[in-house]
Amino acid sequence: MMQILVIHGPNLNLLGTREPGVYGSQTLAQIDAGLAEMAAVAGIELKSFQSNHEGALVDRIQAAGSDGCQFIIINPAAYTHTSVAMVDALAAVALPFVEVHLSNIHKRESFRHHSFFSARADGVICGLGAQGYQLALAYALEKLKRPV
């Protein structure tokens, strides 16, 4: 079965418990459940991974290269703005990915305006809350159906 991997970076395990005005009120489990349901309708297996540790995120990206994953949806969270290591891992596995941010990083503090990931992403969705993940998944499902 075709697989899509969703990767969530540090502190996203706190979704729904704090800062709902910035990141929404859905928990990560609720977001993932909705994505898994959407993928299942299309006959695709959705895998999800969250970590607060950069090395664990690098390891999970590397594993995606050999565990049947064909597309990655990633919210690198704070590592968006710092992690060359994660971007190098994405380049190494050479899987297409969409970068997602719940908040509009361009309307926030200046240190959030730069992403090390965006230049390599198929696309970037930010500021649309949890729906951003769903839009990224809709894109991925279409791409897997009709690879260029």
Ligand SMILES: O=C(O)[C@]1(O)C[C@H](CCCOc2ccccc2)[C@@H](O)[C@H](O)C1
């Ligand atoms: O808007 C996004 O999705 C971010 O990736 C979220 C990151 C922060 C994730 C922290 O998530 C929390 C959720 C609830 C409570 C506290 C933090 C932030 O560092 C990025 O600049 C933008």
